[in-house]
Amino acid sequence: MSTSLPPLVAVPADVRDFQNYRWHASPDTYLKALARVAGVVPVIVPAMTSEFDIAAILDRVDGVLTTGSASNVHPARYGAEPSPSYEPFDPDRDDLTDRLIAESLNRGLPLLAICRGHQELNVAFGGTLETEIQEFDGRMDHRAITHEDQRERYATRHEVAITPGGLLASIVGPGPIRVNSLHRQAIDRLGDGLRVEASAPDGTVEAVSVAGAKSFALGVQWHPEFWAETDGPSAAIFEAFGEACRGYRDRRG
Numbered sequence: 001m002s003t004s005l006p007p008l009v010a011v012p013a014d015v016r017d018f019q020n021y022r023w024h025a026s027p028d029t030y031l032k033a034l035a036r037v038a039g040v041v042p043v044i045v046p047a048m049t050s051e052f053d054i055a056a057i058l059d060r061v062d063g064v065l066t067t068g069s070a071s072n073v074h075p076a077r078y079g080a081e082p083s084p085s086y087e088p089f090d091p092d093r094d095d096l097t098d099r100l101i102a103e104s105l106n107r108g109l110p111l112l113a114i115c116r117g118h119q120e121l122n123v124a125f126g127g128t129l130e131t132e133i134q135e136f137d138g139r140m141d142h143r144a145i146t147h148e149d150q151r152e153r154y155a156t157r158h159e160v161a162i163t164p165g166g167l168l169a170s171i172v173g174p175g176p177i178r179v180n181s182l183h184r185q186a187i188d189r190l191g192d193g194l195r196v197e198a199s200a201p202d203g204t205v206e207a208v209s210v211a212g213a214k215s216f217a218l219g220v221q222w223h224p225e226f227w228a229e230t231d232g233p234s235a236a237i238f239e240a241f242g243e244a245c246r247g248y249r250d251r252r253g
């Protein structure tokens, strides 16, 4: 692999039914942040794990980014009973990200997990999720506001405290930082081997890292991709991820 070529980063697709077809797609906000701020080339991976060996992708990329989504990890994956409060689901996405997360960590591929991706990371480590957290006593409403303008929906909403001495602190500084918030689920039981890197005022786990990871491995509940070109901490996260991907590419040779 030439070190002059930009790294490739695998981005798992969501599955959507639209205009009589089944689409495998990813929002361009993540793709633009990867290209413009991390300096890498995003490669959308179709959620079709039964159709190909994931090694065909992971042998050729230098990082993985798992995106947010309005869909939720199926509760059966963490021992919870499905109900309407856990919907909508995207089981093909679940299957793909489960494989991407496990394999990327095994290989030491840099991993950035955002929102749903952060929740998938927790489940991959045996953790659990809680749903409709705004209904719990003492919890904030972390859901997106209803607004036609995405810039309003992704406006920063609350502060998060940064865990001193952790990976996130090394990237964004001691904090606190202000983040946006577009989720109704959150980490309940923290997965074994994950470290809390940031917390909301109501105790919601807002960022995690993988203890002893071979490379960059960070999950964030908020959306740094949306303001990655203008917001300092958001840009720092994507720049650090891009640097880790370049390091992986160079080591791969």
Ligand SMILES: N[C@@H](CCC(=O)NCCCC(=O)O)C(=O)O
Pocket (backbone or CB within 6 Å): 067, 068, 069, 070, 071, 072, 114, 115, 116, 117, 144, 182, 183, 184, 185, 186
């Ligand atoms: N569905 C999960 C994860 C939330 C998430 O990834 N949100 C991304 C943006 C979705 C939108 O545009 O509304 C949860 O709700 O916790």
